[in-house]
Amino acid sequence: xxxxxxxxxxxxxxxxxxxxxxxxxxxxxxxxxxxxxxxxxxxxxxxxxxxxxxxxxxxxxxxxxxxxxxxxxxxxxxxxxxxxxxxxxxxxxxxxxxxxxxxxxxxxxxxxxxxxxxxxxxxxxxxxxxxxxxxxxxxxxxxxxxxxxxxxxxxxxxxxxxxxxxxxxxxxxxxxxxxxxxxxxxxxxxxxxxxxxxxxxxxxxxxxxxxxxxxxxxxxxxxxxxxxxxxxxxxxxxxxxxxxxxxxxxxxxxxxxxxxxxx
Numbered sequence: 001x002x003x004x005x006x007x008x009x010x011x012x013x014x015x016x017x018x019x020x021x022x023x024x025x026x027x028x029x030x031x032x033x034x035x036x037x038x039x040x041x042x043x044x045x046x047x048x049x050x051x052x053x054x055x056x057x058x059x060x061x062x063x064x065x066x067x068x069x070x071x072x073x074x075x076x077x078x079x080x081x082x083x084x085x086x087x088x089x090x091x092x093x094x095x096x097x098x099x100x101x102x103x104x105x106x107x108x109x110x111x112x113x114x115x116x117x118x119x120x121x122x123x124x125x126x127x128x129x130x131x132x133x134x135x136x137x138x139x140x141x142x143x144x145x146x147x148x149x150x151x152x153x154x155x156x157x158x159x160x161x162x163x164x165x166x167x168x169x170x171x172x173x174x175x176x177x178x179x180x181x182x183x184x185x186x187x188x189x190x191x192x193x194x195x196x197x198x199x200x201x202x203x204x205x206x207x208x209x210x211x212x213x214x215x216x217x218x219x220x221x222x223x224x225x226x227x228x229x230x231x232x233x234x235x236x237x238x239x240x241x242x243x244x245x246x247x248x249x250x251x252x253x254x255x256x257x258x259x260x261x262x263x
Contacts, residue, residue: 015075018179020119027067034060054252054259061252065245070116074183076190078235079106083116085242085249091235092190098183100176110237124174132172 038056041049065084073080078091090106090113097107104118173181 015073015080016182018072018074018115018118019070020117020175023067023070023117023119027063030063031060031068034063050259051256051263054256058252058256061248065249066116069245072115072117072179074179074186076186078190079183081106081113081115081117083114083242085245087240087242088113089235089238091237092187093194094237095183095187098180100180104176104179108237113239118176118179120176121174127174135172 034056038053038060041053041056069082069084071082073082078089078093079095081088081090088106090108094108094110095106096109099105099107100118100120103120104115106113106115171178
């Protein structure tokens with residue numbers, strides 16, 4: 001499903017990419033405008049305004065770091081967050097909750113991690129709620145009329161499938177709420193796969209132990225925890241500093257300081 005601010009294909013093929021459209025476009029426009037102004041000041045006749053150039057470059061860097069660079073990547077294994085100054089990999093087993101109040105936050109036992117790439121718009125949420133209420137009211141009117149309106153809107157009068165109804169429900173949600181629904185679905189799917197793998201590993205370990213006991217007369221019995229550990233190694237939660245972005249911001253700040261000193 002492709003939606004505003006995110007691109008996705010089949011979950012097994014590519015991760016879903018979440019990016020705020022307003023922040024992306026705003027950051028790109030601001031960065032280009034500031035770079036154009038800096039170049040214009042640099043090539044103007046006479047002594048160039050070094051401080052003005054440095055300030056415009058700093059603003060362009062900030063616009064790129066906070067508007068263009070942030071992104072979130074969700075796949076079957078976990079969530080990778082690309083914030084302006086940190087890159088965070090969160091396997092679904094480490095995520096305890098997802099919330100979108102004033103900002104989008106992934107909760108773990110190690111702490112909370114804000115996802116800059118997924119904006120939370122209360123205005124968009126209120127608009128989505130109004131659209132959802134209108135859809136519910138329309139469905140109730142169709143039900144009172146015998147469902148004719150809902151069925152005639154589809155070819156050959158076929159009713160909506162549960163999957164299509166689910167997709168339409170998600171599309172009516174705000175962007176941040178859509179992300180939570182999709183990520184929670186992947187969390188649940190990953191937890192189900194982990195349980196199946198653990199049960200299979202436990203069964204295999206029990207069969208192996210029974211064979212060994214029969215052959216050697218031992219009485220070793222594997223525990224469920226040991227079986228779960230051998231099922232599949234889980235990825236660890238990692239947090240790494242984004243050194244290229246830190247270096248870029250540091251260079252812009254140094255440029256401003258040097259321009260002030262030279263002036």
